[in-house]
Amino acid sequence: MNITIDGIQYEIKKNTTILQACKDAGINIPTLCHDERLNPSSSCRLCLVEVEGTKNPVTSCSTMVRDNMVVNTKSKDVIKARKDVLNLIISNHPMECLTCDKSGNCKLQDYSYEYGVAEGTFKGAKRTPKTDTSNPFYDYDARKCILCGLCVRVCDELQGTAAIGIENRGFDAVVTTPYNEGLINSKCVSCGNCVSVCPVGALSPKRQKYRYWENKKIRTTCSYCGVGCQMDLVVKGDKVVDVEPAKDALNNGLLCVKGKFAYKFINHPDRLKTPLIKINGRFEEATWDEAYRYIRKKVNELKPEYGADSFAGLTSARCTNEENYLFQKLFRAVIGTNNVDHCARL
Amino acid sequence: MGCRKVLTLERLQQIRKEHRPILEARVGEAGNADINEDGSIVLNGDYYKKQVRIALKNCGIINPLMIEDYIAVDGYSALANILFNKSSGEIIDDMMASNLRGRGGAGFPTGRKWNEAFKYDADQKFMICNADEGDPGAFMDRSILENDPHSVLEGMAIGGYAVGADKGFIYVRAEYPIAVKRLRTAIEQAKELGILGNNILGTGFSFDIELRLGSGAFVCGEGTALIESIEGKRGMPRTKIHRTAHKGLWQKPTIINNVETYANVPVIFQKGVDWFRSIGTEKSPGTKVFSLVGKVQNAGLVEVPMGTPLREIVYDIGGGVQDGKGFKAVQTGGPSGGCIPAHLIDTPVDFESLGKIGSIMGSGGMVVMDEDTCMVDVARFFLEFTVDESCGKCVPCREGTKRMLEILERIVSGHGEDGDIELMEDLSETISKASLCGLGQTASNPVVTTIKYFRDEYEAHINEKKCPSGSCRPLIKYFITEACIGCTRCAKSCPVDSCITGKVKERHVINQDVCIKCGTCYEVCPVKPVKAVVKG
Structure with a gap:
């Protein structure tokens, strides 16, 4: 169908939202509560656009295009409404950008810059909900929450856990766990998908300090299980300092607790980087060559005396499918025992 | 389940015949209502003379705990007639022709709403009655639910038959315990008799109603x-x-109407579309129930034809302002309505006319304000x-x-501060x-209309730090003039220590720093003809 956006005609497919149509046309519409994976909520009211023939502006995230629709995304009224909404949010938001981890990657900061909202002009009450640092992997600073509801919806609609919800009404509304008992006492499985969608600094991973502009991102496959989730390792210097799920992959922007948070072993001092051989009751570092030779020697010595079943091999879920296949082949075909297992059974 | 006798049309008519004399005898004994030649029973007394009661027609007349009473005043006759003689399409046509508009506030034509759900194909449809009446001071729906619950059940069943729904929910606020109890009794009685439930009157149409109680959130009156x-x-x-109407409750086609809307439905089908359209105005036919409260002589529920001028409601029915004070404004439409000033009191009350002057019909709240009411404070309250x-x-x-x-x-x-008015206008x-x-969307109506019609009061508060109505306590000041005779009554009555000081037969002084502005000194000052204590 034909629609006109900001004076230019476009051919748009049926059942498309105005927001999607604008995105396809390269027109940027601000959103704080929108995520194409979730049902539209239309709570932030930033994506308002004017549609000819309707009295009030409409939210582009929830309005489907109609044939011959005329949309105006940059009218004076729309810009005023967006500025007012940003002003209202900022007026109730701690101005801590200088120390906030999210600075540089914060949608509220970006839009305030774009629309020239330097400060909140309404000097009144501010929200004072409690922060929750009980979860071992991430913190929740409720003061910074802008109640876009993305965390609640991702937890419910995509993760299927529904550990958090909104409590109280109006100005006192707050995202929290049932009966305010804290994240650690809730159903939260620490998947961190709420952290990944938070557009501001309300939900942030417990992590080493870094600024977004200091990093590079490296796309990789999560090695924890066989699903093959894609993720971006956030690397500062030569250290992995964070993990972000990839949206353009089969995991659809989601990760589990391991993929999202269990990266700190990479630079951990206890991490094994070479094989160990026990000499005189103590494990000593060795090269792979030494290790292979040692294994061959021991197998040749012990197999004639005690039989093949005196050997057992234990491999790891962190290895690839192919590596695990080869490992069991080594034990069954070369050594001749079925005593082979894997840490995923533990 | 045991085998239950199906209610027949004959049995329904028989109940009506048997019970009518009993009801008439009771009404005659009570003496609060007259039985007209056409069989209608109307409450007597001056308060009701100027009213036209459709939604409230049975209130105060029938016993809401007896289904026979409702049947005796032709209750359920419209449903029975429809089930035997009309198709769903015909009912929708009649509803559209009647132009009954939603009484919950927005005034959307009920027939058009029903038509949307009627046309939409689905395996399950629902009827919902919005009985979450939450406007402060409004009790229109409560009165209908408590005094004539069956009219709502009948309206819902008619709607269910029209759109193809076999299940209805009444969402009623838990703060209405009597309404809940009576609705429960009414549903039980209707099911027992067979006018609700499976295979109603043997026609194959089934309709069941369940109650759902609200938990005290005003916003739950909003349909979604x-x-x-x-x-x-x-x-x-x-x-x-x-x-x-396409995807509502559990994503199925759902009709939500207000209590008063449903109460109108059976009457429209009893007396006909032409009769209904002869009442009220062209664009807003029928009547509207208002909850007339505030500084008015006769507060209470008022049902009048749409288009009745405000003046008639406030003065002819309401008896004017209390204590002979001056009329200042009337607030219509509940907390999201607007304040209508004295010079617009001849405005006809219908959806369009109220909208034009910045107010709304809302669900029917009507608060009368006298000269002592501060309009800025009213806006703040709402x-x-x-x-x-x-x-x-x-x-x-x-x-x-x-x-x-x-x-x-x-x-x-x-x-x-200077600029506050403009800031509020901009923000609203x-x-x-x-x-x-x-x-x-309507929250700022009270502010916008009071700024529009009473801007001078806002300016007085901001620029002169004065409340012209003398009601905003922080802006009032009491002081004692030279006329003081030193009787000490004010000092003795003052509840604050060391507020009023002075010697006998000498002029007293109020300490403004500790004065709590209770006004006791003003009340007790005996000096005549002008009191020595001045309020300013």
């Missing part, structure tokens, strides 16, 4: 928030992607209500109304245009 609440979720309005009841989902309502309330609180406490525009649901 109400649906969320019935589904067991937090009561917050949905964004309007689909019409509820806004405080909306701020409390905002669900917090969308930014303009959650944050914007709160900021507006903060400005109003500043003004009534004497800290208003965004709140009205950008809010998600009706609550936010």
Whole structure:
């Protein structure tokens, strides 16, 4: 169908939202509560656009295009409404950008810059909900929450856990766990998908300090299980300092607790980087060559005396499918025992 | 399940015949109502003379706990007649022709709403009655539910037959325990008799009604928030992607009408579309029930034809302002309505006319204000209500109304600043245009209309730090003039230590720093003809 956006005609497919149509046309519409994976909520009211023939502006995230629709995304009224909404949010938001981890990657900061909202002009009450640092992997600073509801919806609609919800009404509304008992006492499985969608600094991973502009991102496959989730390792210097799920992959922007948070072993001092051989009751570092030779020697010595079943091999879920296949082949075909297992059974 | 006798049309008519004399005898004995030649029973007395009662027609006349009483006043005859003689399409046509408009506030034509659900193909459809009446001081729906519950059940069943729904929910606020009890009894009796349930009157049409109790959230009166609440979720309005008539409760076609709307339905089918359209105005036919409260002589429920001038309601029925004081304004439409000033008192009360002057019909609240009422404080009062009841989902309502309330609180406490009026006008525009649901979109109406019609009062508060009506306490000052005779009565009556000082037979002085502005000194001062204590 034909629609006109900001004076230019476009051919748009049926059942498309105005927001999607604008995105396809390269027109940027601000959103704080929108995520194409979730049902539209239309709570932030930033994506308002004017549609000819309707009295009030409409939210582009929830309005489907109609044939011959005329949309105006940059009218004076729309810009005023967006500025007012940003002003209202900022007026109730701690101005801590200088120390906030999210600075540089914060949608509220970006839009305030774009629309020239330097400060909140309404000097009144501010929200004072409690922060929750009980979860071992991430913190929740409720003061910074802008109640876009993305965390609640991702937890419910995509993760299927529904550990958090909104409590109280109006100005006192707050995202929290049932009966305010804290994240650690809730159903939260620490998947961190709420952290990944938070557009501001309300939900942030417990992590080493870094600024977004200091990093590079490296796309990789999560090695924890066989699903093959894609993720971006956030690397500062030569250290992995964070993990972000990839949206353009089969995991659809989601990760589990391991993929999202269990990266700190990479630079951990206890991490094994070479094989160990026990000499005189103590494990000593060795090269792979030494290790292979040692294994061959021991197998040749012990197999004639005690039989093949005196050997057992234990491999790891962190290895690839192919590596695990080869490992069991080594034990069954070369050594001749079925005593082979894997840490995923533990 | 045991085998139950199916209610027949003959049996229904028989109940009516048997019970009518009993009802008439009771009415005659009570003496509060007259039986007209056409068989209608109407309450007598001056208060009711100017009223035309359709939705309230049985209130105060029948016993709501007896289904036979309702049947005796032709109750359920419209449903029976429809089930035997009319198709769904014909009912929809009649409803559209009647142009009955939703009585919950928005005034959407009921027939058009029903038609949407009727046309939409689905395996299950629902009828919902919105009985979550939450406007402060409004008790129209409560009165119907408590005094004539069967009229609502009948209206819902007719709607169910029309759109193809076999299940209805009444969402009633838990703060109406009597209404809940009587609805429960009415549903039980109707099921027992067979006028609700499976295979009604042997026609094959089934319709069941269940109650759902609200938990005290005003916003659950908003249709989609109400649906969320019935589904067991937090009561917050949905964004309007689909019409509820297409995808509503559990994503099935759903009709939500207000109590008063349903109460009108059976009467329209009893007396005909032409009769209904002969009452009220062309665009708003029928009557509307108002809850007339505030500084009016005769407060109570008033049902009048649409288009009746405000003056008739306030003066002819309401008896004018209490204590002979001057009429200042009337607030219509509940907390999201507007204040109508004295010079517009001849405005006819219908959807269009009220909209034109910045107010709304709303669900029918009507608060009369006298000369002692401060309009800035009125705006603050209603806004405080909306701020409390905002669900917090969308930014303009959650944050914007709160900021507006903060400005109003500043003004009534004497800290208003130059530019506050303009700031509120500017902010109200965004709140009205950008809010998600009706609550936010109309929240600033009381502020906008009071600024429009009583701007001078705002200016007095801000510029002169004075409340012209003498009602905003922080802006009032009491002081004692030279006329003081030194009788000491004020000092003795003053509840604050060391506030009023002075020797006998000498002029007394009020210490402004400790004065709590209770006005006791003013009340007790015996000096005549002008008191020595002055309020300013």
